[in-house]
Amino acid sequence: MNSSVLELKNVSKIYSIGLFNKVKKLALDDVSLNIKKGEKIAIIGESGMGKSTLAKIMCDLETPSKGEVYWFGENLSKLNSKEYKKMRIKVQYVHQDPYASLHPSKDIFSILKDPILFNRICERHEVKEKVEELLELVGLTPTNYFLNKYPHHLSGGGRQRLAIARALSVNPEILVADEPISMIDMSLRASIIKLLKDINSKLNISIILILHDIGAAKYFAEGDGKLIVIYGGKIVEFGSCDEIINNPKHPYTRVLISSTAVPDPELSKRKIVEELKSYEPPKRTPESQECPFIHACNYSKDICLKGPGLEKVNDLHFVSCHRYKELPNWKLFN
Numbered sequence: 001m002n003s004s005v006l007e008l009k010n011v012s013k014i015y016s017i018g019l020f021n022k023v024k025k026l027a028l029d030d031v032s033l034n035i036k037k038g039e040k041i042a043i044i045g046e047s048g049m050g051k052s053t054l055a056k057i058m059c060d061l062e063t064p065s066k067g068e069v070y071w072f073g074e075n076l077s078k079l080n081s082k083e084y085k086k087m088r089i090k091v092q093y094v095h096q097d098p099y100a101s102l103h104p105s106k107d108i109f110s111i112l113k114d115p116i117l118f119n120r121i122c123e124r125h126e127v128k129e130k131v132e133e134l135l136e137l138v139g140l141t142p143t144n145y146f147l148n149k150y151p152h153h154l155s156g157g158g159r160q161r162l163a164i165a166r167a168l169s170v171n172p173e174i175l176v177a178d179e180p181i182s183m184i185d186m187s188l189r190a191s192i193i194k195l196l197k198d199i200n201s202k203l204n205i206s207i208i209l210i211l212h213d214i215g216a217a218k219y220f221a222e223g224d225g226k227l228i229v230i231y232g233g234k235i236v237e238f239g240s241c242d243e244i245i246n247n248p249k250h251p252y253t254r255v256l257i258s259s260t261a262v263p264d265p266e267l268s269k270r271k272i273v274e275e276l277k278s279y280e281p282p283k284r285t286p287e288s289q290e291c292p293f294i295h296a297c298n299y300s301k302d303i304c305l306k307g308p309g310l311e312k313v314n315d316l317h318f319v320s321c322h323r324y325k326e327l328p329n330w331k332l333f334n
């Protein structure tokens, strides 16, 4: 069995905002998950649901207010600085904005060479070969053409490929990509997801991809990948991507799936899209106990005032909904 590379135990994040930081906002609510070596996981949810907060906590770029984060079985809060430094480079974060994350006045060779040499990934005389390997891997070829170019010479998709190459330059074991396709042209989005899938299968790196589009999440995680659906800072559904897409149990996941565009206009007319009671995001505070979807859900009852934990549907599928067994059978089209 594959070993755990990243684990979150009962992680919550509370932001203090407003005058004198008096207003407390619950951005992440008691999240537990365990990611194994080589796993491919898509995390989806609408804007403001806590995805970036979760991604940053996974990479130790944000500190949880409660709970614990483990890398490779080690509790981050218990590591000494030497142990931490050794593990730090194994967990890499790819920013959603490739424009902001790359140094504009460094050429591509330097952008990739510097972290390799700084972290002593290879000998100085091997660095050009390593940089060329990385460019090859992310599809920036012919490599000789790109070596002395600058980020502004690349398209949005090219810059994101370069950001991914830089993250890979230090031989990570975990790559967390936070909406890496949101700022690039529609036509190039699938190619970036395909690149991440290829990297996962070629290098056996665990890849956690944050997205708000379920179609993109399906493309990334279908087959052997997993899906995490997040709403109001809580994991509402989790498990095998195929299992969730074909048989969603949480009312929110159902709405996410049914609101995805269908290219065929005839099929699109037959799509069943459920009206919600509200389209407002939930307002959650550290005192919130209820299911985060309660204000929008057509199936909520008093029992939902006390939020459910994740319940096992089967070995591959978990849902956080008291009422999931009473929902109508899932059907996407009439």
Ligand SMILES: Nc1ncnc2c1ncn2[C@@H]1O[C@H](COP(=O)(O)OP(=O)(O)OP(=O)(O)O)[C@@H](O)[C@H]1O
Pocket: 015, 016, 017, 025, 027, 045, 046, 047, 048, 049, 050, 051, 052, 053, 054, 212
């Ligand atoms: N530094 C911060 N200070 C205060 N509130 C924050 C901070 N960062 C995030 N939030 C709030 O926490 C909630 C979750 O935000 P987060 O960015 O994690 O969501 P998201 O799902 O990634 O959304 P998006 O897709 O828009 O980035 C939101 O209500 C957001 O306004």
